[in-house]
Amino acid sequence: MSDYVEWIQEILTALGYDPGPVDGVNGEKTDAAIRLFQKENDLAVDGQVGELTHSALLLAHSMVDLKLDQDGKLVLKDFTPDEFTCECGCGLDICDRLKAFAQRLRDQFGWPLVISSGARCPTVNEAVGGVPDSCHLTGHAFDAYFPGQMNEEVINQMADYAISQEIGVIRYPNQLFCHFQIPLRNEIIY
Numbered sequence: 001m002s003d004y005v006e007w008i009q010e011i012l013t014a015l016g017y018d019p020g021p022v023d024g025v026n027g028e029k030t031d032a033a034i035r036l037f038q039k040e041n042d043l044a045v046d047g048q049v050g051e052l053t054h055s056a057l058l059l060a061h062s063m064v065d066l067k068l069d070q071d072g073k074l075v076l077k078d079f080t081p082d083e084f085t086c087e088c089g090c091g092l093d094i095c096d097r098l099k100a101f102a103q104r105l106r107d108q109f110g111w112p113l114v115i116s117s118g119a120r121c122p123t124v125n126e127a128v129g130g131v132p133d134s135c136h137l138t139g140h141a142f143d144a145y146f147p148g149q150m151n152e153e154v155i156n157q158m159a160d161y162a163i164s165q166e167i168g169v170i171r172y173p174n175q176l177f178c179h180f181q182i183p184l185r186n187e188i189i190y
């Protein structure tokens, strides 16, 4: 019996696969469910949860329970669509995976989360002093903080949660916010 197998079984169940009972035992049904998941996600079908399958499971799980509106846009419980778009009104948006992460981060801490910067077109990125290759430019980053709650400990907890979800993070302890991004990254900038 293993906690890791149990975790895999929980995710597979949530995703609608049938790994059998969540008992931490990698039996026939769990093996079949892992293989089916791998097949449907274009992964090597070997029944082993290596790095790629692990990431695919996390990604698929982060998209579970999310609602789409009639235009196929993600509907979040605590955020309006314009909270993540470029501030100039050009319509540039961040990716769904990061939006879903923002909602989970909010749920995890239970506090309102302010998105201080989402997607940025080149004009806006330059105006706010963003680096030329910023992930904000492609909609793969957002900056956020919990008003009135921020300190170094909370920043570290936010970063730990991001890493656990395979989301990259840059901590800004002096400015009391975190930058979240895809791809993975883990840095502190003072």
Ligand SMILES: [Zn+2]
Residues within 6 Å of the ligand: 086, 087, 088, 089, 090, 091, 092, 120, 121, 124
């Ligand atoms: Zn813009």
Ligand SMILES: [Zn+2]
Residues within 6 Å of the ligand: 117, 136, 141, 142, 143, 179, 180
């Ligand atoms: Zn940022």
